[in-house]
Amino acid sequence: MSIALETRNLDKHFGGLRVTRDLSLKVATGARHALIGPNGAGKTTVINQLTGVLKPTSGRILLEGHDITDLSVHGRVLRGLSRTFQINQLYPDLTPLETIGLAVSERLGRGGDWWRRMGTRDDVNAEIAETLARFRLLDVMNDLTSTLPYGKQRLLEIAVAIAAKPRVLLLDEPAAGVPEGERKDILAAVASLPRDVTVLLIEHDMDLVFSFADRISVLVSGALLVEGAPDEVARDPQVKAVYLGEAA
Amino acid sequence: MTAQTDVAYHARQHGRWHWSEIAFWVIVLACGFIFPSRYLIMTEVVRLALFALSLDLILGYAGIVSLGHAAFFGVGAYCAGLLSAHGLINEPILALVVAGLAATVLGFATSFLVIRGVDLTRLMVTLGIALLLEALAERFSNITGGTDGLQGIEMQPLLGLFEFDMFGKTGFFYSLAVLFALFLLARRIVYSPFGLSLRAIKNNPLRAAAIGIPVNKRLIAIYTIAAFYAGIAGALFTQTTQLASLDVFSFERSADLMLMLVIGGTGYLYGGLLGAAVFKLLQVAFSTITPQYWGFWIGLVLVVIVMVGRQRIHAAALFVPNLILKQIGGRKAVVALSDNEAP
Numbered sequence: 014m015s016i017a018l019e020t021r022n023l024d025k026h027f028g029g030l031r032v033t034r035d036l037s038l039k040v041a042t043g044a045r046h047a048l049i050g051p052n053g054a055g056k057t058t059v060i061n062q063l064t065g066v067l068k069p070t071s072g073r074i075l076l077e078g079h080d081i082t083d084l085s086v087h088g089r090v091l092r093g094l095s096r097t098f099q100i101n102q103l104y105p106d107l108t109p110l111e112t113i114g115l116a117v118s119e120r121l122g123r124g125g126d127w128w129r130r131m132g133t134r135d136d137v138n139a140e141i142a143e144t145l146a147r148f149r150l151l152d153v154m155n156d157l158t159s160t161l162p163y164g165k166q167r168l169l170e171i172a173v174a175i176a177a178k179p180r181v182l183l184l185d186e187p188a189a190g191v192p193e194g195e196r197k198d199i200l201a202a203v204a205s206l207p208r209d210v211t212v213l214l215i216e217h218d219m220d221l222v223f224s225f226a227d228r229i230s231v232l233v234s235g236a237l238l239v240e241g242a243p244d245e246v247a248r249d250p251q252v253k254a255v256y257l258g259e260a261a
Numbered sequence: 262m263t264a265q266t267d268v269a270y271h272a273r274q275h276g277r278w279h280w281s282e283i284a285f286w287v288i289v290l291a292c293g294f295i296f297p298s299r300y301l302i303m304t305e306v307v308r309l310a311l312f313a314l315s316l317d318l319i320l321g322y323a324g325i326v327s328l329g330h331a332a333f334f335g336v337g338a339y340c341a342g343l344l345s346a347h348g349l350i351n352e353p354i355l356a357l358v359v360a361g362l363a364a365t366v367l368g369f370a371t372s373f374l375v376i377r378g379v380d381l382t383r384l385m386v387t388l389g390i391a392l393l394l395e396a397l398a399e400r401f402s403n404i405t406g407g408t409d410g411l412q413g414i415e416m417q418p419l420l421g422l423f424e425f426d427m428f429g430k431t432g433f434f435y436s437l438a439v440l441f442a443l444f445l446l447a448r449r450i451v452y453s454p455f456g457l458s459l460r461a462i463k464n465n466p467l468r469a470a471a472i473g474i475p476v477n478k479r480l481i482a483i484y485t486i487a488a489f490y491a492g493i494a495g496a497l498f499t500q501t502t503q504l505a506s507l508d509v510f511s512f513e514r515s516a517d518l519m520l521m522l523v524i525g526g527t528g529y530l531y532g533g534l535l536g537a538a539v540f541k542l543l544q545v546a547f548s549t550i551t552p553q554y555w556g557f558w559i560g561l562v563l564v565v566i567v568m569v570g571r572q573r574i575h576a577a578a579l580f581v582p583n584l585i586l587k588q589i590g591g592r593k594a595v596v597a598l599s600d601n602e603a604p
Contacts, residue, residue, distance in 0.1 A: 064471065090473035102468045104461060110271055115461055118454040119473035125482070127455035132272025135265070137454075141272075142264040151264055155271045177473050 016078070017042040017211035018063070018094070018181045023072035025058055025235075032058045033069070034236040040181070040213055042077075047214040047222045050232035051255065056215050057099070059232070060185055063213075064096050065089050076181065090119070095179035097170045099186045099215075105159035109150045109169050112158060113141050116176035140176070148172040148202060164195025171202055181211045188221055200224075223247070231255075276452035285531065286441065293433060300429035306541045307436040308497050313521045313533025314440075314447060315490030321527030322451055323483045324463035325375065328384045328515050329391030332371075333364040333488040335510035337495030339398065340364070342411040342505035351417040353500055357439070360496035361489045368488020372481040388512070395510035410506030414499060425501070432501035439497060443490060447530060450486070459483055520563060 018040040025033035032055045040046045050056055061067040063074060065086040074082045076094055084092065104112055114131060117140045118124040132138060145151045148168045153161055158169065167187060174182055188199045203225060206212060216222050222229065223243050230240045231252050239249050246252055292303060312334060319325040340360035343349070350356040374386050398405045406412055416425045423431045450456050458479055461469040466476050499505045508514070517540065525536025543562060547555035566574065 066467065085475075086467075086470035087473050087475045090471065096471055098468070098471070102465060102471075104464050104468070106464065107457075107460070108271070110268060111457060114272060114454070115458060115469075115474065116472045118458070124454050124458050124474060125479070127450045127453045127482075129454070130273055130276045130449070130452050131454055131457060132269045132276075135269075138265050138269045138272065142268045145268070146264055151267075154268070155274075173472060 015042045016040065017044070017076070018213065019075040020059075020063070021073045021075070023059075023062060023074070024070045025055075025062060025067065026070045032235050033062065034234070036072070036232075036235070036237055038230060038237065038240075040211055041228070042211055043209055045212050045214070045225055045227045047216060047226035047229045048232060049216060049219075049222055049229060050238075054232045055235040056232055057185075058235070060096065060183055060215060063183060064094065087119075090177050090179075093178070093180035094183070095174040095177045095181075096183040097174045097185055097187055099189060101166060101170070103158050103166055103169060103173075105157065107158055108155050109145060109158060109161070109172070110141060110154040112169060112173055113144050113150075113176050116173050117141050117144070120177050144172055144176045148175075149198070162195065164191050164198055167191050167195075167199050168202055171199075175206070175210075179210060181213065182206065184212060184214045184216075186216055186218075187214075188216075188218060276448075282531075285534075289437070293437065297428075297430070300433040302541065302545065304429050304433045304436050304501050306538050307433065307440050308494055308501070309518075309521065309537035309541060310534040311436075311440045311443060311497065312491055312494035313518055313525070313537045314444065314530065315487045315494060315533075316518050316522055317527050317530065317533040318447060318450075318487045318490065319484055320522060321529070321532065322456065322463065323459045323480055325480065325484060326380050326383050327375070327387040328512070328519065329387030329389065330487075330491055330518055331510050331512070331514040332387070332391040332394050333368055333491035334495035334498070334514060335391070335394055335398070336367050337361060337364045337492030338499045338505045338509040339405060339411065339495075340492070341496035341499040342414050343404070345415060345500075346411055346413045352421075353416060353419050353435070357493060357496045357500065360499075361493040364492020364495065365485055365489040368492075369481070369485040372484040372488075375484060376477050376480045388515070391510055391512065391515060395507060398507055398510060406506070408507055410504060411499075414503045414505065416500055416503060425503075429501065436497050436501060439493065443493065444530070444534075447490070451530065455479070455482070520559070523563060524566060 016039050020036055020038045023033050023036040024031070036059065048056055048059065058067065062069045065084060065088070069082065073080055076089070076092055079092070081089055081092060081094070114137065115124070117137050121137060121140070123134060123137055145154050148171065150165065150169060150172060153165060158166060161169065171184070171187060184203065187203055188196055191199055200221065214222065214226060226243055228241070229243055229246045231238045231246060233255050238255065239246055239252050241249070296303065312330070316327065316330050319327060337360040340363040341356050344356045344359060345351070350359060371390050374390070375383055378386070399407055402408070418424045419431060419435055425431050458469065458474045461472065461474060462476050462479060470476050495509060498509065521536035521540045522532055523536070524539050525532035525534065543559055544555060547558040551558070
């Protein structure tokens with residue numbers, strides 16, 4: 014079994030506060046791995062370290078065996094590590110076409126082209142069209158993102174991450190705040206992600222976690238509590254006490 | 262395939278020329294023939310417009326604030342002046358380009374300081390760099406001429422054909438041609454993938470990085486390009502006035518520039534151009550009324566613009582034309598202006 018994403022003894026301190034404690038996590042290639050934990054467990058801090066927004070105090074992060082601990086945020090994206098955002102971080106004044114266009118241009122190494130107008134390269138256009146079609150955004154591609162229904166915006170959020178053609182995708186609460194009626198589109202989009210893309214899902218919604226994940230890690234107070242298959246985790250008495258117990 | 266054609270069509274849509282843009286440039290060119298006695302002031306407007314366009318590139322598109330843009334203007338101005346005074350490069354256009362490149366080098370070198378930190382830091386760093394250069398120019402007065410200004414700048418005929426005349430006709434059309442050429446280049450840049458990535462960075466740098474955009478690299482690039490533009494504006498100043506003195510670096514020059522963009526608006530390329538024209542006209546009009554206190558009235562206009570909001574002023578200005586159009590054509594409001602569209 015090859016490992017797509019790995020953390021080794023990851024530690025993060027904010028002053029005297031230890032937010033990540035000796036976290037060693039292995040996500041297998043092609044896995045549907047979920048990272049769950051009660052509020053304040055430090056899930057977002059882990060994501061921020063994985064994507065390079067925060068530097069870990071100590072420990073290493075490896076993407077497909079390569080140490081990426083010192084790479085920049087955009088450097089990791091080009092290496093194949095993409096993320097979606099929990100709260101809406103889309104560009105309200107850009108259209109879905111432009112938003113996807115940004116990601117595709119960067120991936121194809123065309124983002125720095127200043128002498129060429131947008132839309133004049135067939136390879137870029139083809140990939141934008143393909144991504145828009147896959148996420149059913151073709152009909153709204155020229156609308157401002159701020160005018161899209163919330164469900165479509167969440168789809169666009171996933172589409173932007175996918176447009177970078179990641180080999181590892183971090184999904185940060187993809188269905189958060191989406192009304193019931195638009196939820197199934199999101200779930201379908203998540204379910205139809207290519208199998209060779211490794212997905213690490215950070216989620217509160219237990220229904221989504223247990224229907225999607227084939228492996229679950231439970232984070233409590235910044236440390237790994239339990240890891241295993243969904244049924245093992247669901248049965249685990251510690252998890253019940255700490256996490257599921259709260260909900261029941 | 263049709264989806265791809267659609268994508269190509271919509272992606273190019275922003276870069277298309279709007280009829281009002283063509284009208285704008287026709288009017289500007291026409292001014293050169295309608296007001297032959299006003300070449301000097303019109304040249305000044307063109308120069309300011311180019312300078313303001315430079316600031317718009319970093320402020321309106323990349324969100325970098327600067328209170329020291331005169332640094333590049335000054336370097337361009339002195340460089341053009343020194344090249345001419347010492348007879349190093351006599352061809353005006355070549356000297357112009359070399360002066361612009363000198364500013365570019367300074368822009369690249371200082372960009373690393375500017376991209377660090379947030380707005381307030383940037384204001385202070387840019388302001389500091391301009392003050393520093395002003396002091397250096399004063400210290401090395403044997404080279405720059407100090408407070409007396411650089412002496413002995415003489416312009417050779419443009420392309421060996423057109424003498425710089427005392428009415429400023431050659432200077433005006435020369436400046437206008439340079440402005441137009443650099444405007445075309447700026448237009449190309451802002452509607453390119455690079456330009457789009459700048460808008461993304463301005464809006465949300467964290468997200469931009471998560472998309473894969475190398476944020477710092479892009480900011481350095483646009484800051485350096487803007488420095489080139491400002492350097493060219495400075496060089497035009499020296500070439501058309503045959504003057505270069507310490508005030509090319511002055512704080513007022515940088516601050517006025519910010520005011521022009523406040524008047525004209527940012528992020529649609531024409532803001533600096535319109536702002537420069539309005540600013541200069543107001544300055545001339547007010548100083549005719551009250552030679553000593555024109556600053557008061559400019560200040561008042563600015564406060565009104567900021568308090569009332571540019572959009573509401575636009576709406577008010579377009580009220581009558583729309584009313585007429587409605588009466589004649591029975592259509593709804595057809596003339597509209599927004600910060601993101603062409604005037």
